[in-house]
Amino acid sequence: MKSTRVCPYCEGLTSQDLIFKEEAYKVRGETFEVSHSFYVCSTCGGEIDNLEAPDPLDEAYKLYRDKKGFVQPQKLIDFRNKYELTQKELSHMLGFGAVTLSRYENGALQSDAHNVALEMAMQPSSLLMLVKKNKGIFSTEKFEALLEQLDRECESIYCSSSNEIYRQLDHSGISEFSGYSKLQVNKIIELIVFMCSLSGALKTKLNKLMFYSDFIGFKKQTRSITGLHYVHLPYGPVPNNFDFVYAQLLKENIISKDEVCYPNGYVGENFISNREPDLSVFNEDELEVINFVREKFKDFTSTDITEYSHKEKAYLETSNKEAISYNYSKYIEAQ
Ligand SMILES: [Zn+2]
Structure with a gap:
């Protein structure tokens, strides 16, 4: 493209060619190729900035933001x-x-x-x-x-998140494995938010807090609080498909995650609530249970609560990956 304008170098009204060139720009240590345009004076060969073109550094920033999300x-x-x-x-x-x-x-x-x-x-x-x-x-x-x-x-x-969780969890029916409750996603979410409020909870510990809430809840009112199924895994009893549930809540920003590094090199995930729990979804008995559980295990590390849960009949009498019947809750200490 040619245009005729005043050249700032030779100061004459000259014919100028618009030239496009890929140029590398460095942004925070990363290099981006950005298209850069300028005019070249056909009389003196001087390169003149194209003021109508976007600033190439802005373009490089845009690419950087895209790359980093x-x-x-x-x-x-x-x-x-x-x-x-x-x-x-x-x-x-x-x-x-x-x-x-x-x-x-x-x-x-x-x-x-x-x-x-x-x-x-x-x-x-x-x-x-x-x-x-x-x-x-x-x-x-x-x-x-x-x-x-x-x-x-x-x-x-909240509704779309609940629906997604509902689809992914076992809601097949009411049995000894659901604690004779139907799956109640709003209670699952609020229980997690409750347990992760205050100073948060490490994932391994959170799994046990959910287990104790549901099993002690069952002991008290012969039905579980959330209707979640629990399985026997090496670190103790855990809610079925728990990774999916936590990931969904992280995605919806209901909770956030901090990585905690330990001297032995172990990296734990600490979940923290981003809002207050809505306790109106629980009845009085359930509130008593979840407060009891949070209080009882308040000073337990993940290792403490894992070891503690390994002594439960619910754990001792089931094998790896086996579903845990709520009937074991009668052996769980709840005072
Ligand atoms: Zn010129």
Whole structure:
């Protein structure tokens, strides 16, 4: 493409060719090929910037964000507009300056930590928490409107998550293996959120807390709390398909995960709730049981509770991968 314009080098009105070139740009140690365009003066050969073309560094940032799964500027702007949040309000909730947020919206590359904060805030359940925590920065009307909008969104996510869990778990019927309860996904979710509130729970421990809640619940009211099936695995009794359930809750950002490294090289996954449990799904007996279980095992490490569970008849009398009947709950100590 040719155009005729003033050349800043030879200062004449000259014919200039638009040239495209792939150029390598380095972003945080990674190299990206970005198409870069400029004009070349046919009289003096000078290279003149193409001011209409996007900034190649912005393009390189875009590729970097794509590669890392980072939030793109337009998505950030759309998110803020969706909730009618000002830059000042959002940056206040996120704990970084309004200028920083504005720079991100204009294409500056966010830090890793800021990207995590942005992604978190973009989840309705986390945004709801942030809004509640920062109530003071909103007018009453705006606060109420945000709560209503976010409650509605959380509710619909909650439903889709519940449906997904329901499909993946054994809901074949009421038997000694379901504790004569039908599968109740809302109770499973709230029980996990309850056990992972306070300082969180390591996965191995969480599996046992679920087991004790359901089995002691069965002992008390001759039916389990959640209707979950449990199986015998080397580390003790665990809810059937537990990895899927936790993964689903992580995906929906109902809980989050921290990796904990131990001196012996073992890496554990600690789950932490991102919201308060909704205890209204439990009846009084169930509340008593889950509080008892959380309190009783409060200071147990994963190893402690694993060893403890290995002494249960429910574990001793079943073999690897075998389903555990709730009838064993009569041998479990519950006081
Ligand atoms: Zn020239």
